[in-house]
Amino acid sequence: MTGKFTMDTVVSLCKRRGFLFQSSEIYGGLASAWDYGPLGAELKRNLKNAWWKAVVHDRDDMVGLDASILMHPTVWQASGHTENFTDILVDCKNCKKRFRQDHIKKNCPSCGKNDFTPGRPFNLMLKTYLGAVEDESSVVYLRPETAQGIFVNFKNVLDTSRKKLPFGIAQIGKSFRNEITPSNFVFRTREFEQMEIEYFTYPDEAPAAHEKWIADRFDWYLAMGIRKENLKLRPHGKEELAHYAAACTDIEYQFPFGWSELEGIANRTDFDLKQHSKVSGKELKYKDQVSGQEFYPYIIEPSGGVDRAALAFLADAYHEEKVRDDKRVVLRLSKDLAPIKVAVLPLLKKNSEIVAMAHAIKEDIQKQCACVYDDTASIGKLYRRQDEIGTFYCLTVDVQSLEDKQVTVRFRDTMEQERIDVSRLKEYLNERLLDR
Ligand code: GAP
Numbered sequence: 001m002t003g004k005f006t007m008d009t010v011v012s013l014c015k016r017r018g019f020l021f022q023s024s025e026i027y028g029g030l031a032s033a034w035d036y037g038p039l040g041a042e043l044k045r046n047l048k049n050a051w052w053k054a055v056v057h058d059r060d061d062m063v064g065l066d067a068s069i070l071m072h073p074t075v076w077q078a079s080g081h082t083e084n085f086t087d088i089l090v091d092c093k094n095c096k097k098r099f100r101q102d103h104i105k106k107n108c109p110s111c112g113k114n115d116f117t118p119g120r121p122f123n124l125m126l127k128t129y130l131g132a133v134e135d136e137s138s139v140v141y142l143r144p145e146t147a148q149g150i151f152v153n154f155k156n157v158l159d160t161s162r163k164k165l166p167f168g169i170a171q172i173g174k175s176f177r178n179e180i181t182p183s184n185f186v187f188r189t190r191e192f193e194q195m196e197i198e199y200f201t202y203p204d205e206a207p208a209a210h211e212k213w214i215a216d217r218f219d220w221y222l223a224m225g226i227r228k229e230n231l232k233l234r235p236h237g238k239e240e241l242a243h244y245a246a247a248c249t250d251i252e253y254q255f256p257f258g259w260s261e262l263e264g265i266a267n268r269t270d271f272d273l274k275q276h277s278k279v280s281g282k283e284l285k286y287k288d289q290v291s292g293q294e295f296y297p298y299i300i301e302p303s304g305g306v307d308r309a310a311l312a313f314l315a316d317a318y319h320e321e322k323v324r325d326d327k328r329v330v331l332r333l334s335k336d337l338a339p340i341k342v343a344v345l346p347l348l349k350k351n352s353e354i355v356a357m358a359h360a361i362k363e364d365i366q367k368q369c370a371c372v373y374d375d376t377a378s379i380g381k382l383y384r385r386q387d388e389i390g391t392f393y394c395l396t397v398d399v400q401s402l403e404d405k406q407v408t409v410r411f412r413d414t415m416e417q418e419r420i421d422v423s424r425l426k427e428y429l430n431e432r433l434l435d436r
Helices: 007-017 038-057 074-079 147-151 154-161 203-223 271-280 306-317 352-365 379-389 399-404 422-434
Strands: 020-022 034-036 062-065 086-091 098-100 120-123 126-129 139-142 167-176 191-201 231-235 247-255 258-267 298-305 318-323 326-331 342-346 371-373 393-397 406-411 417-421
Touching (some): 007 020, 007 306, 007 318, 007 379, 034 038, 038 062, 038 167, 038 191, 038 203, 038 306, 062 154, 074 147, 147 191, 147 298, 154 167, 191 306, 203 231, 203 247, 203 258, 203 298, 231 258, 258 306, 298 306, 326 379, 342 352, 352 371, 352 399, 352 422, 393 422, 399 406
Parallel strands (some): 062 167, 342 393
Antiparallel strands (some): 020 034, 086 098, 086 120, 126 139, 231 247, 318 326, 393 406, 406 417
């Protein structure tokens, strides 16, 4: 069976194997806040590294940035968030539950009645205070998107990196939104991580750059292992475009709970640089070296969520198979994303020579990739455990290994096994795990 399972199956694997835990669990938990456990932290780190490599290191026209979460409050007036970053909220008069109006088809999803309060706007930005005095003058916001940190640094990056149009700035970081109805595990939470690109281009080249980024980002998800049938593009209708966008296309993934947005790729026009120039009084125009013309570049913004992507990769990788009379759960994560690449397993944990050889191999391999040693169960169980967390290769050290200095290498996806000389192991793994 592949793909036909519920969110509960993914959530249960994540909790059981330490990908994700409920935040503050020992105090009863905090709604919709999640902590990444040992395997989740590795997965998330691999995901962000793969994104950064693809959009910054593998290109000549991109640089990175790491801006602060707290920004001058006027940023959010200029960006339109103070005024426009709202959802319409309604309360069910019967069960008193609160919903986003656009999430309700007709009746209350909780009690089934159709008796709501009139819709009222609710600003999603989370507030806090800076300094000792908590009054209106000390209010700051936890950024609801990382994008604004890039716009306000446009000139700084331009002047220091000497980039010419078209070029882009990439950033990964936490964002916060006081979502009315956080839902579906890490799909919609109030604290989440974004991977955003702001790509600055000539206005007349913006539509072509937009199309190119849509294709590039779609291909990235495929290259990272998402099955094509679970991915689609959804261009926005005019009525749903954000106040700054001329066009937007979402990359949607078929989650166990239905098709939903994974990443949005918008043409933000020159809205942002114009607004920040106007409100800050600092001119953010670009001067073309050849024509001498000064203008506001257009911005193409591929904006994705790290947590949503992690959830999509986990859901897509989850497979249940029948092996003889047994059920095998296997996470077919790509080699770049798999939290652990290699597990070293001694066949007989009571044989000190086997154990010593296994430890020595592990010590050597962990210099080049994420590697674990495990001897806490029978070999069959150890294989299943590693399959379930997506470990690419299992290396088994047995009695024969002591004689011929070879180990059994078992590949996760096919369960095929071959004997490899220990002296060739590094090269063998390098060829299969490092090279693209
Ligand atoms: N700068 C543009 C922007 O923030 P967005 O569509 O609101 O656009 C971009 O957010 C991406 O951030 C989404 O596609 C999604 O992956 C992620 N995201 C947004 N809100 C989220 C939430 N409450 N929880 C988890 N991820 C979220």
